[in-house]
Amino acid sequence: MSLLEIDQLKVTFDTRYGQVTALDSVSLAMDAGETLAVVGESGCGKSITALSVMGLIPQPPGKIAGGAIRLAGEDLTRASEARLRAMRGAEVAMIFQEPMTSLNPVFTVGDQIAEAILLHQDVPRDRAWKDAVALLERVGIPAAAARAQDYPHQLSGGMRQRVMIAMAVSCRPRVLIADEPTTALDVTVQAQIFDLLNEIQRDFGAAILLITHDMGAVSEMADRVAVMYAGRVIETGTADSVLDAPQHPYTRGLIGCIPSLDTAGDGLAEIPGVVPPLHLLGAGCAFAERCLHVRDTCRDTKPRLTEKAGHHVACFGAQEGWL
Amino acid sequence: MTALLEVRDLTVRFALPRPAPFQPRPVLEAVRGVSFTLEAGRALGIVGESGSGKTTTAMATIRLEEATGQVLFEGTDLLGLSDEEMRMRRRDIQLIFQDPYSSLNPRARVGDIVREPLDLLGVGTPEERRQTVRELFAKVGLREDQLSLFPHQFSGGQRQRISIARALAPGPKLLVCDEPVSALDVAIQAQILNLLARLRAEMGLSYLFISHDLGVVRHVCDVVAVMYLGRIVEMAEAPDLFAAPAHPYTQALLAAAPTMARRKSKGFSRPMQIEGDPPSPINPPPGCAFSARCPKAQALCRETMPELRPLNGREVACHYPG
Numbered sequence: 001m002s003l004l005e006i007d008q009l010k011v012t013f014d015t016r017y018g019q020v021t022a023l024d025s026v027s028l029a030m031d032a033g034e035t036l037a038v039v040g041e042s043g044c045g046k047s048i049t050a051l052s053v054m055g056l057i058p059q060p061p062g063k064i065a066g067g068a069i070r071l072a073g074e075d076l077t078r079a080s081e082a083r084l085r086a087m088r089g090a091e092v093a094m095i096f097q098e099p100m101t102s103l104n105p106v107f108t109v110g111d112q113i114a115e116a117i118l119l120h121q122d123v124p125r126d127r128a129w130k131d132a133v134a135l136l137e138r139v140g141i142p143a144a145a146a147r148a149q150d151y152p153h154q155l156s157g158g159m160r161q162r163v164m165i166a167m168a169v170s171c172r173p174r175v176l177i178a179d180e181p182t183t184a185l186d187v188t189v190q191a192q193i194f195d196l197l198n199e200i201q202r203d204f205g206a207a208i209l210l211i212t213h214d215m216g217a218v219s220e221m222a223d224r225v226a227v228m229y230a231g232r233v234i235e236t237g238t239a240d241s242v243l244d245a246p247q248h249p250y251t252r253g254l255i256g257c258i259p260s261l262d263t264a265g266d267g268l269a270e271i272p273g274v275v276p277p278l279h280l281l282g283a284g285c286a287f288a289e290r291c292l293h294v295r296d297t298c299r300d301t302k303p304r305l306t307e308k309a310g311h312h313v314a315c316f317g318a319q320e321g322w323l
Numbered sequence: 324m325t326a327l328l329e330v331r332d333l334t335v336r337f338a339l340p341r342p343a344p345f346q347p348r349p350v351l352e353a354v355r356g357v358s359f360t361l362e363a364g365r366a367l368g369i370v371g372e373s374g375s376g377k378t379t380t381a382m383a384t385i386r387l388e389e390a391t392g393q394v395l396f397e398g399t400d401l402l403g404l405s406d407e408e409m410r411m412r413r414r415d416i417q418l419i420f421q422d423p424y425s426s427l428n429p430r431a432r433v434g435d436i437v438r439e440p441l442d443l444l445g446v447g448t449p450e451e452r453r454q455t456v457r458e459l460f461a462k463v464g465l466r467e468d469q470l471s472l473f474p475h476q477f478s479g480g481q482r483q484r485i486s487i488a489r490a491l492a493p494g495p496k497l498l499v500c501d502e503p504v505s506a507l508d509v510a511i512q513a514q515i516l517n518l519l520a521r522l523r524a525e526m527g528l529s530y531l532f533i534s535h536d537l538g539v540v541r542h543v544c545d546v547v548a549v550m551y552l553g554r555i556v557e558m559a560e561a562p563d564l565f566a567a568p569a570h571p572y573t574q575a576l577l578a579a580a581p582t583m584a585r586r587k588s589k590g591f592s593r594p595m596q597i598e599g600d601p602p603s604p605i606n607p608p609p610g611c612a613f614s615a616r617c618p619k620a621q622a623l624c625r626e627t628m629p630e631l632r633p634l635n636g637r638e639v640a641c642h643y644p645g
Contacts, residue, residue: 035587041508140598156600186372187535188597191579195596198587213509216581223587240588257513259542261565261582267517268542271510274478 001073002029003207004053004092004175009067009077011052014060017279022048024231025067027305030224032174033201035208037222037239039215039254043275045231046211050177053209054094055084071175090120093168094177098184099160103152109163110136110148113170120171135166139196158189165196172204179211194221215255219243227251230275230286232302237311245309247318250287285315293317326395327529328361328384328497333392335376335383339605351605353379354390355553358631361546363496366523366530368544368561370537370576374601376553377533381499384531385416396497414444414493421502423482427474433485434460434470440492459488463518480511487518491526499531504539516542537580541565549573552604552612559637569634569644571595572613611642619643 011023023045030036038046051057053069055076069076071091076084088094096102104112113132117123123131129148136144139162152160161181168176178197182190198221201208210221218225218239226236227248235248246252256269273290284299285291291298297316305312306319317323335354342349354376361367369377383390386401386409394401396416404412417440420426427436434456441452457467463484474482483503490498500519504512516539522528534540540547541561548558549572557570568574578595585591597616602608608615614624623642631640 041510158600186601187537188372188575188579189600190581191593191596192598194581195593214581215509216583216585219583219587220581220585220591221587238588240586243583243586253510255583257510258583259513259516259536259538261538261541261577261580261584267520268513270513270517272514274480274511275508 001070003032003072004028004030004209005068005070006049006053007068007070009049009052009069010065011048011057011062012065013062015279017277020278021065021281022062022231022278023052026228026231026233027067028226028233028236030175030207030209032207033205034223035201035210035221037210037212037218037225038228039212039218039225040228041213041275043230043278044228046213046228047179048231049228050094050179050209050211053092053175053177054088055079055081086120089116089168089173090171091173092175092177093171093173094179095161095164095168095181097180099157099164100152100184102164103160105152108149108151109155109160113148113163113167116167116170131170132166135170136163139163139166139169139200140192141166156189157185158192161185161189161193162196165193165200169200169204169206173206175209176200176206177209177211180213181210182217197221215243215258227254230281231278232286232314233305234287234315235311235313236305241309241311247308247311247313247323248287248315249291249293249317249323291317293323295322325363326360327363327397328531329393329395330360330380330384331358331393331395333357333380333383333390333394335379335388335390349605352607353553353604354383356392357550357553357555358392359546359548359555359558361497361529361531363529364523364527365546366532366544368532368534368540368547369550370534370540370547371550372535372601374552374604375550376604377535377550378501380550381501381531381533385413385418385499387418411444414440414446415495416497416499417490417493417495418499419483419486419490419501419503422506423479423486424474424506426486427482429474432471432473433477436474436485437488437492440489444493446493455492456488459491462491462522463488464514478511479507480514483507483515484518487515487522491522495528497529497531499533501533502535503532505534505536512539519543537565537576549576552601552607554612554640555631555638556613556640557637558631563637569637569639570613570641571617571619572597575616611640 006028009023009026012019013022040046064077110132114128117128133144133148141147182193222239225239225242226233229250235251253271288294288298303314303316305314308318337351338348357380371377382388384394438452438456504515532543544561547561547564548555551572557573574595575597578593599616610625611629614620629640629642631638
């Protein structure tokens with residue numbers, strides 16, 4: 001049994017276009033101490049997957065229409081709100097994209113970390129504060145005792161994200177979800193945060209669910225990867241297998257379209273068109289409209305994930321070998 | 324090759340609010356003595372982190388920001404032109420913005436948005452202008468039946484195509500691109516970068532290209548200038564810069580950019596990892612601005628500012644390059 005298992009999860013949303021399926025038969029699994037990267041363009045369902053695990057899908061308009069999310073065997077989709085509240089932060093914690101909007105501007109960062117500790121642990125306030133300072137030190141904030149007295153606006157973007165990480169690991173969660181944790185940061189600071197997350201994982205043994213659109217980040221951070229498109233996992237396996245031998249045309253496109261540091265010059269691989277709106281998805285493969293290899297079967301039936309080249313891919317072309 | 328654009332000793336200062344009544348207003352030097360040359364038909368990239376002054380440099384170059392120094396465009400100093408002379412000169416220098424959502428008027432039809440520069444400059448007859456717009460639409464990969472739609476009916480990538488069509492309308496020689504793909508999804512980025520490459524080849528354009536993404540700059544640019552705290556710290560032909568960065572900051576940038584060449588399973592350590600954040604441009608340190616974060620810094624670096632000096636066919640501002 002894996003630590004976290006998402007099993008055939010289906011999430012729907014009521015919109016003005018009617019009910020749309022934001023996640024369709026999504027299955028993912030992670031073990032302690034490993035990093036799973038979920039990649040894809042905006043609107044492919046990465047963040048909805050993360051919010052589902054946290055029990056933060058707004059219901060309504062959202063609804064978990066099927067499947068299960070099992071944390072060490074316990075199905076979170078059936079858990080009570082009280083149980084979810086106890087779980088969030090203590091067992092599963094999340095780091096958001098924008099540290100400025102996810103920190104409270106009117107409390108010091110030390111207070112905010114201590115609050116997380118007090119919510120989940122039976123410790124006196126001064127002990128919680130000491131722990132908060134120790135955590136700030138652990139995430140590489142210089143003069144941590146003084147910085148703990150600072151308000152979020154007094155810190156730089158990179159420091160704020162470190163505070164978020166300190167808060168997220170304050171209760172030693174088993175699963176850490178990082179939703180594009182470095183999008184708002186400069187590249188040198190991004191590297192610092194990536195290296196810090198890897199260190200934290202070594203120290204605390206947490207499983208990290210990393211949401212990103214950057215294949216370079218996947219390569220540097222992930223043990224395993226799941227590529228999502230229009231609410232479905234279309235390719236998944238070890239990072240080595242998926243990055244070295246991508247099978248799905250979308251994954252190949254995502255890798256080929258990155259202007260890389262190592263090669264210059266000629267045209268980038270293009271994926272024509274855009275991700276289709278969810279309410280316009282048909283019966284077939286959601287990528288069919290953008291795929292250069294599309295055949296009639298692709299438009300009629302959705303491909304399922306099957307094994308190919310050491311990992312799993314949902315593509316008729318890859319499965320039948322006519323790509 | 325002739326120099327299309329020659330920037331000499333460009334400096335941009337912003338006066339900040341007074342800290343207290345009757346005190347002088349502190350001055351922030353966002354761009355400090357920047358010089359570079361862009362030859363016709365080439366693309367010069369400016370990279371740097373936020374606050375490095377890369378956008379301010381570009382905006383000052385095209386006189387959208389007050390600056391001192393010289394900006395010679397085909398030999399004419401743009402900073403010395405009258406407003407009306409500058410307005411007429413703008414047909415040669417056009418701009419693409421970062422955010423395709425806020426840079427198009429939501430209440431105008433996209434055909435009109437693209438035609439507006441031609442109307443303002445009084446180019447040709449109304450029918451000729453409409454014809455030009457149709458040609459531009461085809462050139463950037465949009466369809467003629469989309470001319471009468473509004474910006475909100477387009478995706479981000481298509482909006483950036485509209486921005487590009489508008490910039491191309493007056494027939495510019497220089498296109499200033501300010502982070503043109505950073506608001507777009509990776510797959511869409513590739514479409515726009517390929518379009519920019521094709522347009523440059525077809526129309527003989529020159530680009531002044533601002534980006535924080537080294538991969539994008541590597542892909543688009545012939546020459547790259549790396550900025551740190553308002554100054555150029557290294558400038559070189561792109562292949563040289565990426566093959567063997569000489570300034571420690573360039574080395575750190577390259578080591579930090581995520582790449583598929585580094586794999587977690589194989590283990591890696593970055594060749595250069597720097598700590599902290601860029602210092603504030605309000606009170607820059609006396610010596611090299613990078614000295615506080617630089618692992619190679621010596622006493623000299625903290626006292627004396629290194630000048631940008633030629634070194635093996637490139638220019639580097641570092642006491643201990645390499």
